[in-house]
Amino acid sequence: MLYFSKLRIISVIVFTVIFSYFAFSNFVKFDDKFFSKNINLGLDLQGGSYLLLEIDNRPVITQKLQAKIIELKRYFKEKQITLKNFSLKGDTISFETTDNEIENVINILNDKESDVNTYYPTYKSHEFDVLEDGNLFSLNYSRYGLVLLKNSSLDQAIEIVRRRVDEVGTNEPNILKRGNDRILVELPGLDDPNRIKSLLGKTANLTFQFISQNNEESFGTEKLSFEDGSRDAIVSKRIILSGDNLVDAKPTMNSQTNETVVSFSLDRVGAKKFGKATSTGVGKQLAIVLDGKIISAPSVREPIIGGSGQISGDFTFQSATDLALLLRSGALPAPLNIIEERTVGPDLGQDSIDAGILSLFIGFLLVILFMIYKYRAFGLIANLALVSNLFLLIGILTLFEATLTLPGIAGIILTVGMAVDANVLIFERIKEETKNEKNPIIAFDAGYTKSRTTILDANITTLIAAFILFFMGSGPVKGFSVTLGVGILTTLFSVYFIARLLTSLYVVKNKDKEQLL
Amino acid sequence: MSNISFNKFYRKFNILSLILIVISLVFLFFKGLNYGVDFKGGTLIELRTTDKTNNISLIRDSFNQMNLGDVSVKKFGNETDFIVKFEKQNSNDPEFIKNIQNKLSSSIGDVDFRRVENVGPKVSSELLKSGIIAISLSLAAMLLYIWIRFEWQFSLGAILAIFHDVIITLGIFSIFSLEINLSIVAAVLTIVGYSMNDTVVIFDRVRENLRKYSDVKIFDLTNISINETLSRTIITSVTTLLALFSIYLFGGEILKGFSLAMILGVIFGTYSSIYIANPILVALNVSQRTIVKEEKD
Numbered sequence: 001m002l003y004f005s006k007l008r009i010i011s012v013i014v015f016t017v018i019f020s021y022f023a024f025s026n027f028v029k030f031d032d033k034f035f036s037k038n039i040n041l042g043l044d045l046q047g048g049s050y051l052l053l054e055i056d057n058r059p060v061i062t063q064k065l066q067a068k069i070i071e072l073k074r075y076f077k078e079k080q081i082t083l084k085n086f087s088l089k090g091d092t093i094s095f096e097t098t099d100n101e102i103e104n105v106i107n108i109l110n111d112k113e114s115d116v117n118t119y120y121p122t123y124k125s126h127e128f129d130v131l132e133d134g135n136l137f138s139l140n141y142s143r144y145g146l147v148l149l150k151n152s153s154l155d156q157a158i159e160i161v162r163r164r165v166d167e168v169g170t171n172e173p174n175i176l177k178r179g180n181d182r183i184l185v186e187l188p189g190l191d192d193p194n195r196i197k198s199l200l201g202k203t204a205n206l207t208f209q210f211i212s213q214n215n216e217e218s219f220g221t222e223k224l225s226f227e228d229g230s231r232d233a234i235v236s237k238r239i240i241l242s243g244d245n246l247v248d249a250k251p252t253m254n255s256q257t258n259e260t261v262v263s264f265s266l267d268r269v270g271a272k273k274f275g276k277a278t279s280t281g282v283g284k285q286l287a288i289v290l291d292g293k294i295i296s297a298p299s300v301r302e303p304i305i306g307g308s309g310q311i312s313g314d315f316t317f318q319s320a321t322d323l324a325l326l327l328r329s330g331a332l333p334a335p336l337n338i339i340e341e342r343t344v345g346p347d348l349g350q351d352s353i354d355a356g357i358l359s360l361f362i363g364f365l366l367v368i369l370f371m372i373y374k375y376r377a378f379g380l381i382a383n384l385a386l387v388s389n390l391f392l393l394i395g396i397l398t399l400f401e402a403t404l405t406l407p408g409i410a411g412i413i414l415t416v417g418m419a420v421d422a423n424v425l426i427f428e429r430i431k432e433e434t435k436n437e438k439n440p441i442i443a444f445d446a447g448y449t450k451s452r453t454t455i456l457d458a459n460i461t462t463l464i465a466a467f468i469l470f471f472m473g474s475g476p477v478k479g480f481s482v483t484l485g486v487g488i489l490t491t492l493f494s495v496y497f498i499a500r501l502l503t504s505l506y507v508v509k510n511k512d513k514e515q516l517l
Numbered sequence: 518m519s520n521i522s523f524n525k526f527y528r529k530f531n532i533l534s535l536i537l538i539v540i541s542l543v544f545l546f547f548k549g550l551n552y553g554v555d556f557k558g559g560t561l562i563e564l565r566t567t568d569k570t571n572n573i574s575l576i577r578d579s580f581n582q583m584n585l586g587d588v589s590v591k592k593f594g595n596e597t598d599f600i601v602k603f604e605k606q607n608s609n610d611p612e613f614i615k616n617i618q619n620k621l622s623s624s625i626g627d628v629d630f631r632r633v634e635n636v637g638p639k640v641s642s643e644l645l646k647s648g649i650i651a652i653s654l655s656l657a658a659m660l661l662y663i664w665i666r667f668e669w670q671f672s673l674g675a676i677l678a679i680f681h682d683v684i685i686t687l688g689i690f691s692i693f694s695l696e697i698n699l700s701i702v703a704a705v706l707t708i709v710g711y712s713m714n715d716t717v718v719i720f721d722r723v724r725e726n727l728r729k730y731s732d733v734k735i736f737d738l739t740n741i742s743i744n745e746t747l748s749r750t751i752i753t754s755v756t757t758l759l760a761l762f763s764i765y766l767f768g769g770e771i772l773k774g775f776s777l778a779m780i781l782g783v784i785f786g787t788y789s790s791i792y793i794a795n796p797i798l799v800a801l802n803v804s805q806r807t808i809v810k811e812e813k814d
Contacts, residue, residue: 044771052640198611339637348563348631355769363763367756374752407700410764410772414707414779417760421753425718428749432518454721457666458714464658465710469703472651474644477703484707 004501012497016388019395026398037398042405043186044476045353047346049193051185052178053161053200053336060153060334061141065093068128068139075116081105093128094138102135109139120144150180153333158183161336163329164199183336193343195322203291203335204326206243208274210236211285211297227293227313235287235294240277242331245270249327251320254310260320261310264327271307279303288313290323356409363413364390371420375427377506378517382423385499389419392490397483405479415487421458422495425451431517440516444507448500455495459488519747523791524740527799530792534681541688548691553698554602554634556648558641560585562601562617563593563632571625576601579624583617594770598631606635648702652683655706659713667720668807674797675716678789682712686781700775708782711757715750716790722746723798724808731805739795754787 026038043050069086072095076083081104086095097105109130112119117139118127127145131138141149154177161183165173174186187196212221212234225232249264266274278286278300287297288311296313315323368386371379393412397404430447437443466488469481510516554561566576573590576599580588586604593600607613614633621628636644656679663672683705690697722742730738743750758780765776 054639194611194615201611337637338635340640341633341635343630343633345629345631352769352771355767355772359763359767359769359772362767363760366759366763370752370756370759406769406771407703407775410768410775413760413764413768414757417757418711418753420756421714421749424749424752424756428746428752432745454718457717457721461659461662461713461717462707462710464662465655465706468651468655468658469706472647472654473699473703474647477699480700480703 004504008497009501012501015493016392016498019399020388020391022395022398023391026394037401039394039398040401040403041188041349041353042403042408042476042479043188043342043349044344044406045349045356045404046188047191047344047349048186048188049190049196050340050342051187051193051197051200051338052340053183053185054339055150055153055157055181055183055333056335056337057150057153057181058334061091061146061149062088064149065091069093072116076105076108079108092138092140094136096135097137099135102132105137106130106132109137120148147180154180154183156333157336160330160332161185161200164325165196167325167329168196168199170196182339189346190343191346193341197338197341199322199326200336201338202326203332204243204329205291205331206246206327207239207289208241208277209239209287209289210277210281211287212236213284224287224289224292224294227290227295233287233294233297235289240286241266241270241274243327244331245273246327249324251315251317251324252310254312257312259312260315260317261312262315262320262324262327263308263310264324265308268307271305274307274309275303275305279305295323352406356406360409360413360416364416367416367420375517378423378427378503381499381502381506382420382427384502385423385494386416386419388498389487389490389494390416392494393483393487396486396490402482402486403479404483405476407476408479408483411480411483411487415484415491418462419487419491419494422455422491423499425455425458426495426499427517434515434517440507440511444503444516455492459492463488519744521744521747522740523743523795524736524799527792527796530788531796534685534789534793537685537688538681541684541691544688544691545684548694550687550691550697551694552645553696554606554636554641555698556641556645558606558636558638559602559604560606560614560636561632561634562614562630564599564601564621565595565629565631566597566599566625567628568626569597571597573599575625576621579621580617582624583620585617598770606637644699648699651702652705652709655709659709663713663717666717667724668803670798670801670803670807671720671724673801674794675713675720677797678716678786678793679709679712681789681793682708682782682785685785686778689781690778695777696774698774700772701778704775704778704782707779708786711783712786712789715753715786716794718749719743719746719790719794723795723803727803727805727808735803736799739798743791743795750787750790754783757783 022037065088069088072093073083073086081097081101083095083097083105086093108114109117109128110126114126117130119125120127123144125142125144127142127148128139129142131140158175158177162175165175165185165187170187170190172188174184174188176184178184185200187193190196214221214234217223217234220237221234222237223232224235245266246264247267249262252261252263253259254261281300282302283300285297285299288295295311298312311323368383371382373379375382390412393415426447429451430444433443433446433450434440437446463485466481466485470478470485473481507516573592577588577590580590580601580603588601588603591600592598614630614635618628618630656676659679660672660676663675686705686708689695690701719742722745723739726733726738726742733741761776761780761783764772765780768776
């Protein structure tokens with residue numbers, strides 16, 4: 001165990017030097033791109049916001065089911081099959097058919113080539129589960145139909161979220177999918193998440209609808225309240241134009257009234273629709289509705305055919321900017337709820353870094369002093385192994401650009417405390433062996449051999465804990481598991497290569513001395 | 518090598534451990550754990566006031582006026598730093614936190630919100646579930662590992678030692694109403710790893726000695742093994758505790774609970790590998806035949 005070939009010595013040195021180099025690259029700027037890697041600081045250290053958003057898919061499902069009913073009606077009418085009594089209760093579409101058409105309807109709905117109930121060969125499932133009871137049919141989203149629906153609405157939503165966050169211009173946001181109805185948004189360095197939160201909290205569904213002449217709610221109209229809550233208005237359900245037709249929106253000053261407005265321009269289709277509606281509706285009030293609330297309802301004085309217009313409504317410059325941003329980035333397919341928020345201010349992050357480094361330094365110093373006190377020369381060897389262990393650990397974290405969190409720093413300090421364990425096991429074993437064995441080289445060799453399984457057992461158990469934490473934990477705790485796990489690997493390396501190399505050099509040189517350890 | 522008769526006190530310490538476990542379980546059962554916002558849901562705000570005359574009751578009063586549910590206020594390190602926790606979480610209202618800050622500023626002067634955590638009920642129950650799963654999984658994985666490496670008598674001893682450590686550590690958290698959050702789960706998992714580590718070192722030696730001496734009773738054999746590994750046990754505990762105390766004292770307020778749990782875990786882990794794991798080998802009457810039979814299979 002004490003013999004090292006030249007090649008081995010060189011490779012240990014090279015390995016250690018390379019990783020120490022990476023460790024240093026956190027503090028020194030290297031020109032070389034490969035070496036100028038950095039450990040990422042977690043949000044708890046650099047400050048920033050962590051938001052977990054959940055899509056509320058219920059409105060999307062209802063919308064899709066309503067569209068499905070229309071589709072079914074049209075499809076079966078073309079096939080000249082009579083369906084009647086369509087209804088939508090909860091998430092179930094139900095309808096009736098005549099007795100002699102039952103067989104036909106079942107066949108169409110369960111056909112693998114079905115046009116109205118898409119079949120997904122990969123999932124071996126239709127979009128809808130069909131239940132029939134005599135001539136009464138009910139359709140429900142199948143498990144996979146629902147998964148696909150959620151996935152597609154999540155994909156859309158994540159795109160919109162990304163656009164909105166990018167427009168605000170925070171540095172290096174991290175936007176990720178979580179499961180099939182959640183989005184994780186990490187915003188490093190963001191001090192005040194209020195603006196982003198209010199931007200993400202809006203669906204931004206913009207519609208233009210005429211205000212009804214009648215004062216009573218009736219079929220085809222709905223009662224909506226104004227944004228400021230001052231009053232209600234009866235609005236026609238017919239949507240003249242929606243936000244989908246917008247190509248641009250920006251805040252401007254209206255030179256006549258001197259108020260801040262949002263001016264928008266429409267695509268070709270939108271411009272046509274808008275022109276047609278405004279020319280027939282001169283004199284009527286046009287409600288501009290955002291997420292079910294009326295922003296303003298100006299009267300149409302003349303047909304608007306140029307494909308551009310303005311939205312007014314008591315805006316400050318900030319709120320006009322935000323509305324324009326929302327309109328530019330498009331509407332979310334469904335409302336997003338913020339279900340978890342964690343924000344750390346930048347000065348607390350810096351305080352945490354300072355405290356982390358201070359405690360690392362003190363813990364390190366105490367362990368080093370204790371080892372020298374306990375083992376003298378061999379304590380020094382163990383300490384050298386400990387220092388290189390620290391460099392290796394930081395070097396590897398840097399190489400993989402891992403994220404360092406506050407618990408992660410605690411993991412490093414803990415590694416420092418526990419890393420000496422392996423060397424202690426070896427040294428204590430050597431002490432025992434020296435009692436029966438006069439030749440120090442043989443005694444040292446035996447010490448290393450006999451302690452090996454114990455050391456492996458002991459480290460594997462901690463590694464198991466680290467692995468499980470990594471897969472189950474989130475955020476800062478994950479950072480802890482990474483440093484703890486990598487720390488065990490670097491500890492084993494530093495003990496079996498670096499410390500053993502130094503021990504063997506020392507023992508061979510001093511083999512004639514009395515009582516080496 | 519030391520020669521302390523640890524085995525003379527097996528019975529006494531077992532009774533002590535039993536009492537501690539019963540007390541812990543009673544507290545865990547009747548008083549329960551003080552879950553932080555991670556597991557209970559709600560809002561946590563770490564704030565710093567500019568006015569040094571602000572005290573806990575003043576801040577609590579200001580918060581109580583805002584209808585936020587159960588409010589708790591604690592000092593957090595510095596004289597001007599406080600942790601406020603309350604039941605209500607309304608992260609969907611983007612103005613929620615801002616409004617609180619405005620109201621607070623008008624009643625107690627300028628405040629800086631250094632940290633805000635807002636966890637909804639769904640997320641907190643998921644976090645709690647995944648925390649429990651993580652701890653159970655790691656216990657199961659350790660059990661499996663030790664079962665593969667050792668005979669069942671040893672696995673039983675090691676697992677009981679771990680349960681002992683985890684229950685007593687959580688019991689202490691319950692008795693003193695210390696907060697259980699995500700980092701405590703990480704600490705408990707590390708304790709599990711550390712305690713196992715400590716037990717494995719002694720067990721390895723017991724097994725080695727079982728092969729060496731056929732005529733020594735397990736009662737004395739465990740004592741020999743404990744003594745032979747004692748200086749390692751002490752040195753490693755000391756270095757680990759040095760590192761942990763350094764985190765506890767200098768690592769900032771956020772890591773206090775985490776390092777405290779670890780410190781308790783290391784102390785109980787060291788104790789239990791001697792006084793729980795070994796007496797179980799004695800109780801199960803482990804002998805040379807136990808390991809020889811196993812090796813023949």
